[in-house]
Amino acid sequence: MEHNPRHLPADERRAVTIEAVVELAAEQNPSEITTASIAKRMKLTQGALFRHFPSKKAIWKAVMEWVAERLLARTDKAEQTAPTPLAALESVFMAHIDFIARHPGVPRMIFGELQSASDTPAKLMVRTLIDNYKKRLQALIEKGKSRGDLALEVDSAAAATLFIGTVQGLVIQSMLDGGVKRLRAEAPAVFAIYMRGIRSAP
Amino acid sequence: MEHNPRHLPADERRAVTIEAVVELAAEQNPSEITTASIAKRMKLTQGALFRHFPSKKAIWKAVMEWVAERLLARTDKAEQTAPTPLAALESVFMAHIDFIARHPGVPRMIFGELQSASDTPAKLMVRTLIDNYKKRLQALIEKGKSRGDLALEVDSAAAATLFIGTVQGLVIQSMLDGGVKRLRAEAPAVFAIYMRGIRSAP
C-alpha cells in the first residue's frame, strides 16, 4: 500500500494526471478545469504539471486519447462476444452506456471539444473516434441485413448515425436531469425503439 | 436604411446584443465569448454593455430566453398546421432542424450550458424548454396511438426522448464534420428510421 508517493516516473505521472482530469470533468464544467485545479487534485504544485505536458492542450489531447482507447476496447469486446450482428448492436450499445455511466465526465469533455469551431488536436481525436465507431456500426448493420435480421430498405449510414445519436441524446438528457441513474434506466426502452426502426418485419 | 446608429434605446440595444451573441456562438466556442468580443461585434465599447445588462450571466439568460421563445414558436406553428399527429411529428422535426440550421450557434450554447454541473439560470431555461418540448411530443405520440398510426407497444416517454435525441445526435455529428449542409442532408433518412421505430405495422 503506497501513500501518495511524492515522486512518480513520468509515464505514471501522466497516467495519474489523465485520471484526475476525467474525475474532475465528472464534477464540473470541463472548460473551467484549470491546471491549478488538476494539480490540487493530484496533490501537486501547478507548475509541476508542465514537467510532463508541454501545454494544457497537450493534457486534453492525452485525455481524449485515453477515452478513445478505452471506449473502443470496451465496445470491441462487446461486439466480438455477441453471437449475432443484432445481438452485437445491443451489446455495443449497452457497453457504451455503461462506459459513460462509469465515467460521466467523458461526454462532458467530448461536448466541450465539439464546441470549438477550430480543429483542436483533441477535437480531431473525437472526430476520428466517432468515424471509426460509425464504420464498425455500419459493417454490423450490413451483416445484419445480409442475415435477414435487418430491413434492407433501411439506410445503413443513417442507421449508424442514429445509433450514435441515440446514445448522445440519452446522455444529454440525463445530463440535464437525473444523471447516471436516469441514463441507465431509460437506455433499454429507448434502444428498443431504435431496434424496432431497423429490424426487418417478422 | 440605417447606418449603425450609435445611440439605441435600451430595449433595442438588448435585442441587438442577443443577436450578436447568437452570431458569435456560430463562429466560436461559446465559453470563449467575452463581453469584449460581444461589444466589438456590436461596435460598442465593452463597458457600455453593462448599461443594459447587470452581468454576463444576465446576458446568457436573455439569450436562452430568446432561443426558447423562437424555437417553441417555430415548432408550435409546425405542429398546428399539420393535418395528423404523424404529420405533425415530422413537421416539428423538420422545423427544429431548420431552426438549428439557421442558427448554428444555438446548440453550441445549449451544450455549453449543459456542462456546468451547477444550475445556472441559463441551464434552468434549457431544462424547462426541453421539458415542455418533451411533454408536447408525448401528447402528440399518444394521439397518434389512439388514431392507430403509432404502435401501442411503444413507450411514449422513451419515444419522446428518442425524438429529441435524434435531433441532438444529428446536430452533434454535423458539428463534428460537415456542418449545416450535412445536418440538412442527413435529417430525412435518420428521421425515417425513427418513424419506422414508432409506427404501427401496416
Place this chain on the structure above:
DNA sequence: GATGTAAGATAGTAATTAATTACTATCTTT
C-alpha cells in the same frame, strides 16, 4: 434653443489564468 436624462466612451481595478523560472529533493547508476 435650453435642459435633463439616457446611452456611450475612456480608463481604470482586482482576480484569475497558463506558463516560466531558479532552486531543491529524490531516485538511479556506476
Place this chain on the structure above:
DNA sequence: AAAGATAGTAATTAATTACTATCTTACATC
C-alpha cells in the same frame, strides 16, 4: 558513495477576464 538524471516546489510573469467609476455626447421635450 559520488554523480548525473529525474521530479517537484515556490514564486513570479504577462495576459486576459468581468466589472466599475468618471467623464462626455446625443436626443427628446418643453
